[in-house]
Amino acid sequence: MSDRRLEVDALSKRYGDTVALDRMSFDVRAGEIFGFVGSNGAGKTTTMRIILGVLAADGGEVRWDGVPVDQETRSRIGYMPEERGLYPRMKVGEQLTYLARLHGLGAAEAAEAVRSWTERLGVHARFGDEVQKLSLGNQQRVQLAAALVHNPEILVLDEPFSGLDPVAVDVMSQVLREKAAEGIPVIFSSHQLDLVERLCDRVGIVRAGTMVACDTVERLQASGGEELLVHAPAAPEGWASGLTGVTVRGRENGRTVLALDEGADDQAVLAAALATGPVTEFARRRSSLTELFRHVVSAETNTGETEK
Amino acid sequence: MSKGNHQSGQLTNLEAVRLVAGREMSVRLRSKAFRILLGITALAFLAVPIITKLAASGPTTQHVAVVQADADYGQGLENLADKLHQKVAVTVVSDQAAGTAAVRDGKADAFVVSHGADGTQVTVKKSLPDSLQTLFSFAGAAEQGPPPASQQVHTTTLQKTDPQQGQKIAIAITAGLLMYLILMTVGQMVAQGVVEEKTSRVVELLLATIKPWQLLAGKVAGVAVVGAIQLVVPGVLGLAVGMADGQLSVSLSASVGSLLWTLAWFAAGFWLYAMIFASAGAMVSRQEDLGGVMAPIMMPLIAGWVVAISILPTNPDSGLGEILSFVPLTAPVLMPMRWALGVAPVWQVLVALALTLACGVFVLRFAGRIYRNSVLRSGARVPLREALKAA
Numbered sequence: 279m280s281d282r283r284l285e286v287d288a289l290s291k292r293y294g295d296t297v298a299l300d301r302m303s304f305d306v307r308a309g310e311i312f313g314f315v316g317s318n319g320a321g322k323t324t325t326m327r328i329i330l331g332v333l334a335a336d337g338g339e340v341r342w343d344g345v346p347v348d349q350e351t352r353s354r355i356g357y358m359p360e361e362r363g364l365y366p367r368m369k370v371g372e373q374l375t376y377l378a379r380l381h382g383l384g385a386a387e388a389a390e391a392v393r394s395w396t397e398r399l400g401v402h403a404r405f406g407d408e409v410q411k412l413s414l415g416n417q418q419r420v421q422l423a424a425a426l427v428h429n430p431e432i433l434v435l436d437e438p439f440s441g442l443d444p445v446a447v448d449v450m451s452q453v454l455r456e457k458a459a460e461g462i463p464v465i466f467s468s469h470q471l472d473l474v475e476r477l478c479d480r481v482g483i484v485r486a487g488t489m490v491a492c493d494t495v496e497r498l499q500a501s502g503g504e505e506l507l508v509h510a511p512a513a514p515e516g517w518a519s520g521l522t523g524v525t526v527r528g529r530e531n532g533r534t535v536l537a538l539d540e541g542a543d544d545q546a547v548l549a550a551a552l553a554t555g556p557v558t559e560f561a562r563r564r565s566s567l568t569e570l571f572r573h574v575v576s577a578e579t580n581t582g583e584t585e586k
Numbered sequence: 587m588s589k590g591n592h593q594s595g596q597l598t599n600l601e602a603v604r605l606v607a608g609r610e611m612s613v614r615l616r617s618k619a620f621r622i623l624l625g626i627t628a629l630a631f632l633a634v635p636i637i638t639k640l641a642a643s644g645p646t647t648q649h650v651a652v653v654q655a656d657a658d659y660g661q662g663l664e665n666l667a668d669k670l671h672q673k674v675a676v677t678v679v680s681d682q683a684a685g686t687a688a689v690r691d692g693k694a695d696a697f698v699v700s701h702g703a704d705g706t707q708v709t710v711k712k713s714l715p716d717s718l719q720t721l722f723s724f725a726g727a728a729e730q731g732p733p734p735a736s737q738q739v740h741t742t743t744l745q746k747t748d749p750q751q752g753q754k755i756a757i758a759i760t761a762g763l764l765m766y767l768i769l770m771t772v773g774q775m776v777a778q779g780v781v782e783e784k785t786s787r788v789v790e791l792l793l794a795t796i797k798p799w800q801l802l803a804g805k806v807a808g809v810a811v812v813g814a815i816q817l818v819v820p821g822v823l824g825l826a827v828g829m830a831d832g833q834l835s836v837s838l839s840a841s842v843g844s845l846l847w848t849l850a851w852f853a854a855g856f857w858l859y860a861m862i863f864a865s866a867g868a869m870v871s872r873q874e875d876l877g878g879v880m881a882p883i884m885m886p887l888i889a890g891w892v893v894a895i896s897i898l899p900t901n902p903d904s905g906l907g908e909i910l911s912f913v914p915l916t917a918p919v920l921m922p923m924r925w926a927l928g929v930a931p932v933w934q935v936l937v938a939l940a941l942t943l944a945c946g947v948f949v950l951r952f953a954g955r956i957y958r959n960s961v962l963r964s965g966a967r968v969p970l971r972e973a974l975k976a977a
Contacts, residue, residue, distance in 0.1 A: 327790075363790060366786050
């Protein structure tokens with residue numbers, strides 16, 4: 279089961295003259311959590327909608343376990359659309375049961391699944407209430423339950439963490455980890471890069487409808503080069519700007535963040551820092567995903583907005 | 587996780603449509619709006635027989651034509667009517683031909699051809715109203731003095747009489763009104779249902795699971811059942827009250843026949859209108875914008891009903907009525923009425939039904955396309971041209 283993969287292969291989509299997706303390709307392995315990041319309008323939602331068959335691609339293919347995804351496979355995908363939506367005047371329990379049955383569960387199975395998921399996600403007490411009477415946070419939990427209630431084989435979640443309180447974020451993270459541990463490929467998009475960094479096995483960064491970087495978090499970070507963190511309290515503004523092979527990235531809590539070019543001498547930096555006075559901290563670190571993301575995404579911004 | 591121990595399996599088309607229809611029905615049948623509307627229509631159709639009865643007994647002026655020679659007799663009629671609290675206006679005409687013409691044109695309800703010992707000879711268009719019958723039989727008596735013997739009244743009718751005409755009109759109006767109201771309300775229900783799914787965005791979740799046509803078909807089927815309930819309950823109630831009241835002496839089988847034809851027409855008309863209303867709903871994102879796209883759809887329905895109610899009861903053979911009863915968008919209201927009035931032969935009903943169904947099939951292609959192209963687009967109203975473009 280571990281070699282089953284959800285493959286997104288060269289998806290293309292245009293809306294009139296605007297290109298939404300340009301040969302978008304990546305794959306997600308069974309049991310893997312895949313983070314899908316990119317600025318607004320980069321094509322994340324379009325890609326997910328095509329995976330779910332809500333939109334038709336102009337070109338390319340989505341395959342699960344080597345077979346093109348069809349309606350039958352799609353009924354086994356758990357989906358959380360970016361635009362949250364449930365029937366506002368339908369009761370929580372009835373709504374989830376209806377969605378479970380639409381995914382092919384029998385009446386008894388559906389009732390059992392709805393009960394266990396509402397309990398698990400802490401909304402069982404609101405079982406008989408109309409969705410519109412729930413708080414936004416609880417509506418989000420019901421929405422997650424809607425994605426999980428048919429015991430999906432694949433999870434596709436568009437911005438699952440947006441609008442969640444910290445407790446709900448933990449619940450959501452735990453659910454995603456558990457689902458991955460069951461051998462389910464999990465793909466989610468997010469702007470919360472710290473969460474992506476913490477949760478994901480692999481990350482794909484999209485820009486203008488194309489995958490520009492796709493690898494494990496570690497390797498992506500390694501590719502971004504190393505950063506030097508220097509805390510020299512007495513140092514004047516711009517003390518490091520004259521050093522060769524060194525770029526000042528900014529300041530963080532009083533520390534100066536420097537990027538070193540390949541082969542640049544960190545000892546020279548230390549010497550320069552010491553020349554300004556005491557140095558209380560001097561450390562190497564890998565660039566954060568945020569930094570990397572900023573770097574990758576801003577590399578070419580003139581391609582323009584594409585989504586919708 | 588292997589496929590084998592997985593609980594879910596794909597739904598068949600029928601199961602998907604049935605699930606969607608089931609949700610639609612259970613939500614609507616439990617809604618307050620449905621119960622209120624059902625109550626109102628049921629009351630309305632209980633009231634129709636009672637109102638027609640009251641209307642029939644109201645004092646209306648009867649027009650009687652007499653020739654110059656009978657002017658005095660005419661005066662006597664008016665005087666007698668006055669005593670009986672009836673309103674009768676007597677017109678003097680030049681000759682027999684003019685009198686007959688007046689009756690034919692509807693200017694007079696009756697023309698007194700002759701009166702005397704051998705009875706009163708009267709020409710009427712269809713039938714002699716009871717009040718005039720009484721008047722004529724005693725008018726002669728008063729003239730001749732005692733003993734007051736009632737006169738024989740012989741009537742000649744210009745048109746073939748149909749003693750059940752009044753009931754037929756009542757049934758026709760009832761059938762037409764039901765069709766009109768139901769198509770109007772359930773059509774709007776479909777449009778609002780589509781917009782609700784769009785506004786709440788739940789449609790994306792649904793379309794990630796089932797196909798657009800399954801969702802559309804299920805919704806339309808569910809609303810159709812709700813609409814049929816709304817048609818049958820008042821219809822049966824109305825017939826029951828009418829018969830219990832003795833007003834409807836048309837045979838039970840004829841009444842049930844009318845109801846069945848109306849149901850068949852409901853199915854065909856609803857199918858056609860539901861598709862159009864659903865595409866209209868898919869093109870907008872908010873309930874507030876719905877009025878604008880629904881107005882042009884409701885026009886033919888309203889126009890058909892206006893023609894039906896203003897022309898058909900008095901002139902069932904109207905040419906305009908006949909033409910419109912073949913036009914698919916107006917046929918569902920007009921043809922059941924013409925059938926109930928007994929002026930449409932079976933072949934006409936079947937041809938019109940076939941035309942409506944054919945139009946429904948034609949519309950389905952476009953409605954499906956509009957729905958698919960528009961239902962996921964939010965924001966401004968989707969222009970018709972873009973909605974129609976092939977996927």
